[in-house]
Amino acid sequence: MARVVVDVMLKPEILDPQGQAVQRALPRLGFEGIGDVRQGKRFELEVEGPVDDAALARIHEMAETFLANTVIEDFTVHVEDRAGS
Amino acid sequence: MTRPSPATAPSGGPAGRSNTRIGVITFPGTLDDRDTQRAVRLAGAEAVPLWHRDKDLKQVDAVVLPGGFSYGDYLRAGAISRFSPVMETVIEQAKGGLPVLGICNGFQVLTETHLLPGAMLRNDSLHFICRDQRLRVENADTAWTADYTAGQEISVPLKNIDGRYVADERTLDMLEAEGRVAFRYLTEGDPADGYGNPNGSLRDIAGVTNEAGNVVGLMPHPEHAVEPLIGTGRTDGLGFFTSILKKLVTA
Numbered sequence: 392m393a394r395v396v397v398d399v400m401l402k403p404e405i406l407d408p409q410g411q412a413v414q415r416a417l418p419r420l421g422f423e424g425i426g427d428v429r430q431g432k433r434f435e436l437e438v439e440g441p442v443d444d445a446a447l448a449r450i451h452e453m454a455e456t457f458l459a460n461t462v463i464e465d466f467t468v469h470v471e472d473r474a475g476s
Numbered sequence: 477m478t479r480p481s482p483a484t485a486p487s488g489g490p491a492g493r494s495n496t497r498i499g500v501i502t503f504p505g506t507l508d509d510r511d512t513q514r515a516v517r518l519a520g521a522e523a524v525p526l527w528h529r530d531k532d533l534k535q536v537d538a539v540v541l542p543g544g545f546s547y548g549d550y551l552r553a554g555a556i557s558r559f560s561p562v563m564e565t566v567i568e569q570a571k572g573g574l575p576v577l578g579i580c581n582g583f584q585v586l587t588e589t590h591l592l593p594g595a596m597l598r599n600d601s602l603h604f605i606c607r608d609q610r611l612r613v614e615n616a617d618t619a620w621t622a623d624y625t626a627g628q629e630i631s632v633p634l635k636n637i638d639g640r641y642v643a644d645e646r647t648l649d650m651l652e653a654e655g656r657v658a659f660r661y662l663t664e665g666d667p668a669d670g671y672g673n674p675n676g677s678l679r680d681i682a683g684v685t686n687e688a689g690n691v692v693g694l695m696p697h698p699e700h701a702v703e704p705l706i707g708t709g710r711t712d713g714l715g716f717f718t719s720i721l722k723k724l725v726t727a
Contacts, residue, residue: 401597405642406676408600457559460552460588462595463642 393442394472395450399459400431434458435471442470496521496724498717499536501566501582503528503557507544508579508699515699516540519717521724528560537724538575538619539566541582543635543697553596553638554584567591575619575720576691580636583683583693592684592693593651594643599636600676608670608708609634609696610662611682615655618689619723623715629662630712631670634696641677641684641695648679659683659694 401407407429414428434454438446451468459466498516500523502509513523524536528546533539547556557563567589570576578586586592599605610631613624624630643651651657659682665671673680675695683694698713700706707713 404644405597406600406640408598408602408676412602457555458551460555460595462587462590462593463597 393438393470395436395438395442395447395468396471397434397436397450397454397458397466397468398431399434399454399464399466400429402463402465405463432458496538496721497524497534497536498522498720499524499526499533499539501526501528501539501541501562503544503546503560505545505548506542506581508542508697509544511697512540512542512579512699515702515714515717518702519714519721521717521721526562528557528562531561531565533562533565533569533574538577538720539570541566541576541578541585542699543580543582546581546585549581549638552584552588554581554586554588557585558588563589570686570691573688573690575723577620577716577720578691578693579697579699580639580695583695584638586691586693591691592686593647594641594681594684596638596695597640597642598638599640599674604635604637605639605674606633606635607674608632609674609682610665610670611659611696612662613658614660615658615685615689617655618658618685618692618719620692620716620719621658622723623719630701630715631708631710632696632698632701632713633707634674636675636695639675639677639695641675641681643678648681651681651684652679654687656685656687657681657683658685658692659696 410429417425454466498521500509500512516523524534570591584596587595608631613628616624616626661673661680661682662671685692698716701708701713
């Protein structure tokens with residue numbers, strides 16, 4: 392079973408109030424020097440069978456149609472672990 | 477009680493009795509389907525409950541996607557319900573002219589289907605907002621707004637946490653140029669009276685329409701302002717349901 396990771400982030404121009412709330416809390420907690428925080432989503436997919444080009448193409452399609460809303464979000468797909476596949 | 481229940485008295489609404497059938501879709505997590513059905517009946521139409529697993533729209537003349545939290549808003553608001561069997565049919569027929577109104581979560585579903593442009597994000601305050609909201613009807617030429625006049629100011633309840641409307645600058649400019657900003661939040665006035673942009677929506681947009689004017693989405697809840705005894709104490713929201721009824725009856 393291989394693991395494929397899809398990371399989804401709001402596009403840079405989209406306001407991220409959740410990230411800002413985290414960033415504002417940091418100095419209060421003693422963590423200095425962080426100029427900006429943006430919060431995203433990470434999907435870890437356990438893929439059955441080989442992660443070949445066809446499987447990656449399907450995952451790309453899944454990310455584009457469902458996991459991310461490309462009106463507001465960018466996404467990346469990478470294979471994290473081919474062990475056991 | 478001497479007053480007949482609207483549930484058993486479909487006739488006598490402002491638009492009079494009709495055989496018009498308006499479907500109201502229930503997804504898992506929908507909250508406002510009953511209120512929406514009630515608003516439809518008060519306007520004088522027949523409310524037809526539709527279930528998210530039905531591909532068949534039971535020959536309704538129009539469809540309302542009511543508010544709530546379909547599929548718990550997991551992933552993104554409206555993202556999962558967009559792929560339900562009923563929505564496959566709604567998307568196909570909306571492109572052919574079927575009137576569709578999306579309220580709150582229904583608006584979120586309509587942006588996820590791309591029947592309406594833009595997307596909905598977490599409120600800029602990060603808080604759930606629940607209050608009466610002042611709006612301006614910008615476009616009174618849609619299937620759902622013909623009983624209003626352009627520029628009319630109305631007050632209806634608003635309740636959401638993912639109500640921040642966003643789109644890229646080009647899309648926003650296009651919406652403005654084509655008159656497709658259907659409703660805007662009124663910002664000039666006392667917040668205690670429901671004025672102000674409640675969620676950071678770009679250009680104070682509260683609702684939009686598609687190019688043909690048959691698909692309309694808005695965040696505030698007109699179905700909660702259809703009887704003087706409840707909600708805002710006003711009936712400012714009833715016009716949505718009388719508009720569509722008139723359009724369908726005279727069509």
